[in-house]
Structure formats: C-alpha cells, structure tokens
Amino acid sequence: MxxxxxxxxxxxxxxxxxxxxxxxxxxxxxxxxxxxxxxPKPLKLNLKDPYIPDRESEKTPEWQKTAKYDRKLFGRYGxxxxxxxxxxxxxxxxxxEMIAEEREWNPPLQVMLKNVEAKTKEDNxxxxxxxKLVAANMAKMPKMVxxxxxxxxxxxxxxxxxxxxxxxxxxxxxxxxxxxxxxxxPKFLEMVSEIEKEEKKKRKLMKRRLKEEQSHVPPAAxxxxxxx
Numbered sequence: 001m002x003x004x005x006x007x008x009x010x011x012x013x014x015x016x017x018x019x020x021x022x023x024x025x026x027x028x029x030x031x032x033x034x035x036x037x038x039x040p041k042p043l044k045l046n047l048k049d050p051y052i053p054d055r056e057s058e059k060t061p062e063w064q065k066t067a068k069y070d071r072k073l074f075g076r077y078g079x080x081x082x083x084x085x086x087x088x089x090x091x092x093x094x095x096x097e098m099i100a101e102e103r104e105w106n107p108p109l110q111v112m113l114k115n116v117e118a119k120t121k122e123d124n125x126x127x128x129x130x131x132k133l134v135a136a137n138m139a140k141m142p143k144m145v146x147x148x149x150x151x152x153x154x155x156x157x158x159x160x161x162x163x164x165x166x167x168x169x170x171x172x173x174x175x176x177x178x179x180x181x182x183x184x185x186p187k188f189l190e191m192v193s194e195i196e197k198e199e200k201k202k203r204k205l206m207k208r209r210l211k212e213e214q215s216h217v218p219p220a221a222x223x224x225x226x227x228x
Contacts, residue, residue, distance in 0.1 A: 050077040169195065 052073065053064040063069060071088050073081040090098065107115070166183065172195070173181045173188055181188045 050080055052082055 050073070053060045053069075055065050067088065070081075070083050074083045074085060074088060169188075169192055170181065170183065173191055176191070177187075
C-alpha cells in the first residue's frame with residue numbers, strides 16, 4: 001500500500017514540473033518582449049539655452065537671487081546670462097573690508113619685519129626679567145636657607161619645651177594628687193588652667209616690681225651707670 005502511494009505521488013510531481021517550467025519560461029519571454037518594445041517619451045528639457053532664474057517669481061529660491069549666484073551665472077554663461085557685469089563688482093564698503101582683511105592676514109613685508117622685531121624685543125625683555133629674578137632669588141638663597149634652618153630649630157625647641165612642660169605638669173599633678181593622671185582628664189586640665197593663672201600673676205608682679213625699682217633709682221646713679 002505504501003509503495004503504491006509513493007508511485008502515485010512521484011507521477012503527479014512529474015506531471016506538474018513541466019507545466020511550471022513552461023509557465024516561468026513564457027513569463028520571462030513576455031518580460032523581455034516588453035522591455036524591447038519600451039519607447040519612453042523624451043524629457044522636456046531645454047539644454048541649449050542657459051537657465052536664468054526669475055527674480056520676481058516666488059518659486060525661485062532665495063539663494064538664486066543673491067549676487068554670489070549672479071557671479072556664478074556670469075562666470076558660466078558670460079553675456080548670455082543677461083547679467084550686467086558692472087553690478088558684480090563689490091561696493092566701497094565691501095572693498096574696504098576686503099582690503100582690511102587682506103592687510104590683516106597678508107600684511108606687507110615691512111610690517112611683518114616690524115612685528116618680528118617687536119616680538120624678538122618682547123621675548124628678550126621677558127628672558128632678561130626672568131634671569132634677573134633668578135639671580136635675585138639665588139642671592140637670597142643663603143638667607144632663606146638660614147631662616148629655614150632657624151625655623152626648624154625653633155620648632156624643634158618648641159616641641160622639646162612643650163614636652164618638658166607636659167612632663168613637669170604631670171609630675172606636679174602626681175605629687176599633688178598622689179597618683180598618675182591622664183593629661184586628657186578634666187581634673188588635669190583644670191589644674192593646668194590654675195597653674196597658668198598663677199604664672200600669669202607672677203609675671204605681672206615681676207613687671208610691677210621692675211618698674212618700681214627703676215622709678216626709685218637716683219638720677220646720679222642712673223647717669224653714672226649709663227656713663228660707665
């Protein structure tokens with residue numbers, strides 16, 4: 001049964017294939033025949049006379065109404081363009097602008113030489129000023145180095161003094177309270193504030209005593225001391 005169905009299907013395909021190929025060939029031949037018999041109408045173009053846009057027409061683009069486009073037409077078609085060449089020359093203002101632009105971008109040789117000379121003088125002046133500044137800084141270098149070393153020594157001595165003062169305050173706090181204290185504790189900070197106030201009072205008292213002693217010195221003694 002299966003072999004019979006396969007045979008019938010094969011026979012149907014063989015019958016359809018020649019018909020399909022014949023139809024394709026006939027349609028291809030018909031298309032070639034149409035292409036061979038095609039006779040298009042010629043385009044209505046005037047290739048002899050130049051195209052001159054109508055300035056009065058609203059359909060004419062604005063860029064075809066400019067002087068630049070007129071120069072292009074006159075350069076392409078000449079007098080047949082119907083454009084007056086006298087109108088193509090730039091106006092006095094445009095001519096002055098062109099001359100100024102030409103002078104700016106292409107100056108005369110003398111102007112270029114003057115500009116080069118001025119630029120050379122400016123560069124030399126800058127170089128001399130820079131060399132003068134370097135020489136002045138080099139002359140200050142020993143003093144700057146000495147000042148830097150002095151600042152380093154003072155900073156080092158200040159740290160040393162602060163450390164000694166801190167140790168002295170900690171020792172005084174240990175002696176006063178009988179135990180070691182944390183330097184960040186409020187009790188220690190309060191003690192330091194009291195000590196600073198006492199030292200400030202002592203300094204004021206010493207200054208007052210010096211003033212009193214200087215005021216009680218006899219003039220003769222002071223003159224003798226100054227002469228000696």
